[in-house]
Amino acid sequence: MGVLKGLKELLRGMGITGRHLGRHAVTIQYPEERWTMPERSRGVVVLLSDKETGELNCTGCALCEKACPTGAIDMDAPRGEDKKRVLTKFVVDNAICCFCGLCEEACNFCAIKMDTRYEMSVLDKKELVWDLFKLQEMGKDTAYEDTRKKKNPARVLKPGEKMPEAKPPEAKPEPAPVNPGENKPAAETPEAKPAEEPKKPEEPAGDDKKSESGGEN
């Protein structure tokens, strides 16, 4: 009777494949059809703009740059003549980016986000290096919830514009005596760091608040 049992099982297998034959295919015909990616999926990095004014949300605090495990983010935001940060450089190299989303986690100002877009094949590797304006352009339509308590956007240095270098020499001697030792290891941006470093990196709000009030005065 083992034969009959085997025959029954064979027929059962045929039934399973026959049932699957009737089901609809799960394939997406890729270039024509696309998935709508889930909201939390991590695609390309974009910079978000304010919903009303349209200017970048970025305050130039460089927390994302510090959070980035692969060093894909390269930014520079020294303080300008009125002690406000001027965003001179914000470059994301998508060839290095590992899409971990830590920059998004680190940002306190809803300025950087992983978009749901994931297609960025290019013919030249250099095209994967996205600058400030490209990142802003990509993030123009990205939906996000604006949870900022305080808005303190950095001024964006326009292409061709020179960084004003009037004030930084004045700001420099002030924080230097407080903690000169800690400045040295992370002295990537000589103009910006001295002003920023005395505060803990976890409290960029306070830092920016100070600079904001300074700007108003």
Next chain:
Amino acid sequence: MGDNLGNLELAHVFYWLRDLLLATGLTEPWVTIVTYTALGAMMFGVLALLALFLVWWERKIGGHIQQRFGPMRTGWHGWYQTVMDALKLLQKEDVVVDKRDKFVFFWAPVVCFVAAFLAYVVMPFGNRLIVADLNIGILYIMAVTTFTVISLLMAGWGSNNKYALLGGLRSAAQVVSYEVPMVASILTVIVYAGSLSMVDIVEAQSGLFINWNIFRLPFGPIAFIVYIIAATAEANRTPFDIPEAEQELVAGFNIEYSGMKFAMFFLAEFVNMFTVSAIAVTLFFGGWNGVFLPSWLWFLLKTLGVVLLLMLFRWTYPRLRVDQLMEFAWKFLVPLAFANLILGSIMKYLGWYW
């Protein structure tokens, strides 16, 4: 074969062509040669198209069983994908092994291709739609379809490749083993039809479907099961596809073939599948018998149904090991087939059948 012309539904075309040729002033032996060549070319064309369709169908079925689409790019649901594949294969460079056995290597695909088509000489496609109604029809089919194994052996030997040779030898062992239960199950049918002629076998099952051999309980279904298992093995299809087991032998006997020679093996494989299905329909499912629809359409539909069954086998069952394959043939199928034959013969003798 000339005296069989009365049985042909193709006779109109045949006689029209014959008269046309006689009017041009051709003499008698040549007229016959040309008309039969035209008939053969017609069969060849139909079967080649059918093979292309079957390749496409197999890919679609396999895809949908795995919840894919299969070919989708060329035309509506990729309907001319296999035509494009065939054209591509025809254009490809014919890469050959340097140390091959030249004669054997060259003729292996030819023998395979020709052997695949030979069975259609006696295949009853419809009521009176048969090229030649030989009185030993089924015996002829059993004889010529086995040519395929010679071609596989030739391919294996000529390629000078260990995988190819293993594939060819496995194929020979397999076909020799499965030929025995296959013939025994066919004999059961022949006992009831009382004739080896394909037309007589079909006509013995005329009437309603209750007269089909598969419904001649209890031996009809058993004979069919034995036949379909053996036929799957004969056609080298998946539960028994050890001659070309991809995981073990890369591609088996056709590993060194490329371009058009490979296409010949490939199409012959699918023609073989259609052949065994057509024989199964003729022997067990009443051939062209059916109501309302034209006889050739009934034959085609039934055959495609059996082909679908073979395709379901392929996409459902895992491959047997070589020793399991042999054990299954000799220890299970052969005794079952002969027991069934004896049972059927006794019942026929006693008249316990309808």
